[in-house]
Amino acid sequence: MKGAPVESGTAGTSTEVNGAAGAAGASVEEPIEVLNPATGEPIATVAVDSPQAVAETVARVRANQADWEAMGIEGRYHWLGKLRDWLLDNQDRVLDTMQLETGKVRADASNEPAYLADLINFYGTRASKFIGEESVRPHSALLASKKLRIQYRPHPVVGIISPWNFPLILALGDAIPAMQAGAAVVIKPSEFTPLGLAEVVNAWKREIGGPDVLDCVQGLSETGGALVDAVDFIQFTGSDRTGRKVMARAAETLTPVSLELGGKDPMIVLSDADLDRAANAAAWGGMMNSGQICMSVERIYVEEPAYDDFVAKLTAEVGRLRQGADDAANPKDVGAMTSPRQTAIVADHVDDALASGARALIGGKRVEGPGDYFEPTVLVDVDHSMKVMREETFGPVVGVMKVNDSEEALRLANDSRYGLSGSVFGERERAERVARRVECGAINVNDVLVNYFASDVPMGGWKQSGIGCRHGEPGIKKYCRSESLVITRFAGKREPTWYPYTRGRRGLVGRLVQLLNARDLKRRLGIRGS
Numbered sequence: 079m080k081g082a083p084v085e086s087g088t089a090g091t092s093t094e095v096n097g098a099a100g101a102a103g104a105s106v107e108e109p110i111e112v113l114n115p116a117t118g119e120p121i122a123t124v125a126v127d128s129p130q131a132v133a134e135t136v137a138r139v140r141a142n143q144a145d146w147e148a149m150g151i152e153g154r155y156h157w158l159g160k161l162r163d164w165l166l167d168n169q170d171r172v173l174d175t176m177q178l179e180t181g182k183v184r185a186d187a188s189n190e191p192a193y194l195a196d197l198i199n200f201y202g203t204r205a206s207k208f209i210g211e212e213s214v215r216p217h218s219a220l221l222a223s224k225k226l227r228i229q230y231r232p233h234p235v236v237g238i239i240s241p242w243n244f245p246l247i248l249a250l251g252d253a254i255p256a257m258q259a260g261a262a263v264v265i266k267p268s269e270f271t272p273l274g275l276a277e278v279v280n281a282w283k284r285e286i287g288g289p290d291v292l293d294c295v296q297g298l299s300e301t302g303g304a305l306v307d308a309v310d311f312i313q314f315t316g317s318d319r320t321g322r323k324v325m326a327r328a329a330e331t332l333t334p335v336s337l338e339l340g341g342k343d344p345m346i347v348l349s350d351a352d353l354d355r356a357a358n359a360a361a362w363g364g365m366m367n368s369g370q371i372c373m374s375v376e377r378i379y380v381e382e383p384a385y386d387d388f389v390a391k392l393t394a395e396v397g398r399l400r401q402g403a404d405d406a407a408n409p410k411d412v413g414a415m416t417s418p419r420q421t422a423i424v425a426d427h428v429d430d431a432l433a434s435g436a437r438a439l440i441g442g443k444r445v446e447g448p449g450d451y452f453e454p455t456v457l458v459d460v461d462h463s464m465k466v467m468r469e470e471t472f473g474p475v476v477g478v479m480k481v482n483d484s485e486e487a488l489r490l491a492n493d494s495r496y497g498l499s500g501s502v503f504g505e506r507e508r509a510e511r512v513a514r515r516v517e518c519g520a521i522n523v524n525d526v527l528v529n530y531f532a533s534d535v536p537m538g539g540w541k542q543s544g545i546g547c548r549h550g551e552p553g554i555k556k557y558c559r560s561e562s563l564v565i566t567r568f569a570g571k572r573e574p575t576w577y578p579y580t581r582g583r584r585g586l587v588g589r590l591v592q593l594l595n596a597r598d599l600k601r602r603l604g605i606r607g608s
């Protein structure tokens with residue numbers, strides 16, 4: 079959607095949003111009808127951008143990228159700082175739109191602007207350290223006359239394809255380090271949640287007056303595929319099923335990708351855990367955002383002595399949760415499911431478990447409309463033959479299993495094709511020892527989900543949960559290409575290795591390398607190192 083004002087309609091009032099499709103290369107795709115999941119009512123119609131429109135958008139921001147890069151780290155931080163201030167000053171407006179299109183409760187939605195503001199400052203103040211030019215000491219005396227430097231130059235245009243569960247965090251949260259690195263960015267948000275992102279992008283253009291290096295395009299797989307074709311780097315967040323397709327498409331143009339995919343996060347509860355904290359954490363980590371988080375607690379392994387108490391406390395805590403559409407006067411804890419497709423998957427996993435002998439201690443079914451809700455659900459008597467313990471459920475459902483000891487908990491936690499993140503609760507040192515053996519990209523000890531807000535450390539999936547990571551130094555460096563500079567500081571008219579190959583010079587380098595590297599010579603000369 080380029081240049082189109084986006085106004086989110088109030089519930090029940092459908093707003094037409096024009097994309098670029100009408101202007102250039104009309105798409106054959108139907109416009110997207112955006113629904114409010116909390117009520118089921120249509121709130122907006124969004125025109126789909128054709129492949130041609132996508133290519134034109136990418137070409138336009140590409141033309142402005144060199145000036146953006148030339149601003150330097152401080153100059154870019156100046157503009158991103160304006161975006162931070164706009165997000166904080168316009169929180170209510172942003173949160174209203176996001177609640178409308180996702181059905182989230184306000185408390186869950188409010189994480190998004192807060193996270194983005196923090197991330198802008200994080201990368202703005204650390205970019206020099208992470209991607210500033212590096213000076214490297216030559217490893218060999220043969221390079222003594224050389225000055226070695228590494229400079230980091232951005233991939234000119236980064237394409238971001240994002241999912242619906244956190245429409246701003248998972249789009250702008252990747253745009254921020256890419257832009258801070260000097261790239262121009264084009265984002266394709268999910269077709270379920272196109273409005274909030276378009277609102278911020280329009281504010282960047284019109285209210286903030288930011289350089290024309292940030293845009294978004296709207297659509298489904300055709301638009302996403304066209305974006306992959308047009309850009310220099312793809313940051314994809316979504317299911318591993320789509321991630322495979324994106325990677326295969328990117329392979330056709332040898333475009334590098336970073337993939338943040340699904341998860342099936344385990345939580346291990348040791349017998350010496352604070353069971354109140356563990357149960358409260360499991361309830362929040364499993365039900366927050368209606369369980370629609372890649373890092374949601376989905377499966378829980380509890381050591382036998384703690385099992386009964388933990389399950390009782392967890393069930394009580396989940397039983398206290400209030401579900402529904404909330405407002406300022408009537409806050410709720412658990413909101414709607416954002417995508418009807420996902421609600422069907424959640425129902426399928428729960429039905430499969432119940433049919434195979436699991437019991438729902440609380441919840442277990444879809445809530446009657448209006449709106450799309452699934453009851454917060456705690457399942458016991460589950461095992462790894464059931465989908466709910468193996469496949470990503472992505473809904474407000476946790477399965478709890480009793481285990482004999484931490485070894486069995488670890489074996490089951492690691493018995494997954496996913497490896498995104500996880501958590502271990504218990505006496506700190508013991509829990510830490512167990513945590514180090516969980517096969518995943520990030521693990522929390524005595525907490526859940528919090529690693530996502532620790533931007534200092536990388537967050538990325540192992541196994542089929544992804545390739546690459548966000549956050550920390552790698553989270554910005556991935557948007558750059560390194561260029562090594564080997565600069566001659568002093569030199570004669572020719573190097574000993576150049577022509578002519580006289581008898582004396584022939585083999586000179588070989589003899590010098592041997593002198594400097596051969597083990598026995600090194601030992602004899604008292605040089606340390608292997």
Ligand code: NAD
Pocket residue numbers: 239240241242243248266267268269297298299300301302303315316317318319320321323324338339340341371372417470472498539543544
């Ligand atoms: P999805 O894979 O269905 O869609 C993701 C995005 O890809 C959407 O914008 C969609 O329009 C686009 N898309 C679909 N087909 C495409 C194609 N062929 N080419 C290019 N783009 C295409 O995922 P979803 O249902 O929107 O999101 C839920 C998934 O996202 C879950 O699996 C969840 O775990 C994952 N997720 C991962 C993280 C993470 O950081 N690892 C974070 C949030 C969500």
